[in-house]
Amino acid sequence: MRQLIIIGSGPAGFTAAIYAARANLKPLVVASSVEVGGELMNTTEVENFPGFPEGIMGPDLMAKMQEQAEKFGAEIAYDDVTELDLSGDIKKVTLGSGKTEEAESVIFATGSAYRKLGLPGEDRLSGYGVSWCATCDGFFFREKEIAVVGGGDSAMEEATFLTKFASKVYVIHRRETLKASKIMQERAFANPKIEFVWNAEVVDVLGDGAVTGVTLNDTVTGEKRDLALEGLFIAIGNDPRTHLVHNKLELTEEGTIAVDGRSSRTSVAGVFAAGDVIDPHYRQAVTAAASGTVAALDAEHYLAARGDAGAPAVTSDQLDQDALIETAV
Amino acid sequence: MTAKATTSATFEQDVLQAEGPVLVDFWAAWCGPCRMVSPVLDEIQAENPDKITILKLNVDENPDLAMKYQITSIPAMKVFSGGEVATTIIGAKPKFALEQDLAEFLK
Numbered sequence: 098m099r100q101l102i103i104i105g106s107g108p109a110g111f112t113a114a115i116y117a118a119r120a121n122l123k124p125l126v127v128a129s130s131v132e133v134g135g136e137l138m139n140t141t142e143v144e145n146f147p148g149f150p151e152g153i154m155g156p157d158l159m160a161k162m163q164e165q166a167e168k169f170g171a172e173i174a175y176d177d178v179t180e181l182d183l184s185g186d187i188k189k190v191t192l193g194s195g196k197t198e199e200a201e202s203v204i205f206a207t208g209s210a211y212r213k214l215g216l217p218g219e220d221r222l223s224g225y226g227v228s229w230c231a232t233c234d235g236f237f238f239r240e241k242e243i244a245v246v247g248g249g250d251s252a253m254e255e256a257t258f259l260t261k262f263a264s265k266v267y268v269i270h271r272r273e274t275l276k277a278s279k280i281m282q283e284r285a286f287a288n289p290k291i292e293f294v295w296n297a298e299v300v301d302v303l304g305d306g307a308v309t310g311v312t313l314n315d316t317v318t319g320e321k322r323d324l325a326l327e328g329l330f331i332a333i334g335n336d337p338r339t340h341l342v343h344n345k346l347e348l349t350e351e352g353t354i355a356v357d358g359r360s361s362r363t364s365v366a367g368v369f370a371a372g373d374v375i376d377p378h379y380r381q382a383v384t385a386a387a388s389g390t391v392a393a394l395d396a397e398h399y400l401a402a403r404g405d406a407g408a409p410a411v412t413s414d415q416l417d418q419d420a421l422i423e424t425a426v
Numbered sequence: 427m428t429a430k431a432t433t434s435a436t437f438e439q440d441v442l443q444a445e446g447p448v449l450v451d452f453w454a455a456w457c458g459p460c461r462m463v464s465p466v467l468d469e470i471q472a473e474n475p476d477k478i479t480i481l482k483l484n485v486d487e488n489p490d491l492a493m494k495y496q497i498t499s500i501p502a503m504k505v506f507s508g509g510e511v512a513t514t515i516i517g518a519k520p521k522f523a524l525e526q527d528l529a530e531f532l533k
Contacts, residue, residue: 131462131518138458156458177520193520224499224516233457236485237498307496328498 098199099125101396102190103171104178104341105206107135108382109372111162111171112389113204113396118169120397125172125200130193133175134159135208136335136373137382139230141258146382158382181341183365202367202399204392205342205354209335209373209380214246218302219331226308227329231255234330235262243328244269244311246299252332253281259330260290267324269294271316294324302329337374346370351377361392369395429471429480434488440481442509447531449480452492452502459518460501466521467503470528478505478531505531 101117103110106128117124137143137155144152167173180191183203191197211229213219219227228234231245235258244267245256252268253275259266268285273295275282285291294313301312303323310325337353339346347355347364354363354370361369371392372385432440432450441448451467453460464482471480485492485500495504495511505513505528515527525532 130466130520131459133462134458193522224502225496226498228499233459234499236454236456237492237500307498 098187098201099123100200100400101125101202101204102127102188102198102200103204103206104181104190105129105135105204105208105372105374106133106163106173107137107159107206107208107372107385108162109206109208109374109385109389109392110135110204111159111166112386113206113371113393114166114171114389115162115169116390116393117204117396118166118171120393121170122393122397122400123170123172124204125174125198126166127178127190127192127198128163128173128175130175130177134163139232140254141232143382162386178341181345183342183345183368186367188367201403202369202396204361204389204396205346205363205368205370205374206372206385206389206392207338207341207374208385209337211331212334212336214299214302214331214333216299216302218304222302222304222308222329225306226304226327227302227331229331231258231330231332234328235259238263238328240264241327242325243267243330244294244324244326245330245332246270247332247334248272248275248277249332249334250277250281251334253277253285255330255332256291257281257284257288260288263290263328266291267294267326268292269297269299269311269313269324271298272296299329335373335380337377339374349377353377359391361388361395367399369399428468429482432481432483434491437483437488437491441506444479444506446476447478447505447507447512449478449503449505449528449531451480451482452485452495452497452500452504453482454485454500457500463501463518463524466524469521470524470532474532477533478528 100122101124103124103126114126137159140155142152176192182189187199188203239262242265243263246269248270256266256268296316297313299311300314303310349355354375356375363370369392371388373380467480503515504511
């Protein structure tokens with residue numbers, strides 16, 4: 098049985114692993130079988146992570162975080178969690194390989210997944226012209242006319258990146274103003290290959306075997322029109338990955354895992370959460386990393402309190418969380 | 427055992443004229459998910475040496491084939507049988523999911 102299992106391998110997961118490893122908690126990081134490194138693996142230059150004035154490539158930043166975690170003794174499992182049992186005092190984490198790991202505490206840092214438009218054509222043509230990752234798939238749209246749906250920083254970044262390949266990039270946004278940071282907006286506005294389509298909602302993705310266009314609904318006039326395209330990149334935000342903890346942990350109205358104030362404590366003793374899975378507002382690499390630190394420190398206090406009191410012979414229902422934290426102090 | 431590579435030059439022989447099913451993995455060095463799925467495919471090949479042949483095709487080096495098979499997202503895995511595409515799998519998936527997708531060839 099372990100002291101701590103960390104589920105997730107983005108900035109939150111690896112930062113929690115660094116702190117937990119340095120506290121001698123010997124954490125196991127369940128890093129995912131094919132998505133190690135989280136969202137930053139799908140981006141190019143990260144220019145706003147402090148300490149890197151020249152910028153750093155997303156995958157390089159994640160590789161360094163992993164290296165740092167392993168240097169202090171974190172163990173990495175390139176596997177997925179298929180089942181989670183948080184009901185007992187000892188938490189049970191079942192992996193894709195079939196193995197079940199047991200731990201006194203768990204940090205849940207699974208991040209958020211690309212949000213979909215929710216249209217049937219979108220799923221049907223996913224991978225056949227519909228994509229959520231410009232850096233992954235932009236390569237295949239050389240000299241083609243494509244579109245990015247969205248109005249935030251990710252949408253601007255993707256659109257700008259895609260102009261390296263595409264002949265034209267439409268940015269389709271359902272309002273007249275962008276949510277993106279000023280600097281990203283300016284870059285997009287200045288790019289001659291980018292054309293903005295304002296007040297437009299995508300209501301259908303067209304094509305049979307490959308994307309041929311989209312149907313747009315004007316959010317002001319209600320008029321519909323078709324726009325011919327060979328590629329559609331969706332950048333409308335993210336949804337927290339909480340399916341493993343449905344009915345096990347309390348969630349907020351936004352669908353993120355509920356935590357106590359600015360701590361990482363969830364509704365279950367011994368279970369902590371960090372990163373985008375608890376944060377619907379800021380969702381930056383550095384806020385996720387900070388959140389991972391909080392979770393590791395909270396887990397450390399929790400384990401220290403158990404160490405002092407011995408492993409309780411009671412279930413998590415009967416544990417008084419406040420009493421535990423006071424004992425640790 | 428790692429799966430072997432195929433190229434434009436050898437595709438006809440390696441894939442289209444092969445006797446049994448051949449899974450072609452379209453990948454590139456800059457594609458993170460491709461790198462993650464590569465060892466998974468190696469494992470599947472090692473565990474099923476006679477049922478299916480798994481070959482890797484670098485799209486940077488063989489863009490003509492990527493275009494011919496209308497690849498717009500990688501990793502893309504196409505299983506060829508009798509020279510025709512029998513199944514297409516798009517995106518990195520864990521081993522059990524790939525095995526499910528390939529069930530008809532692995533039984």
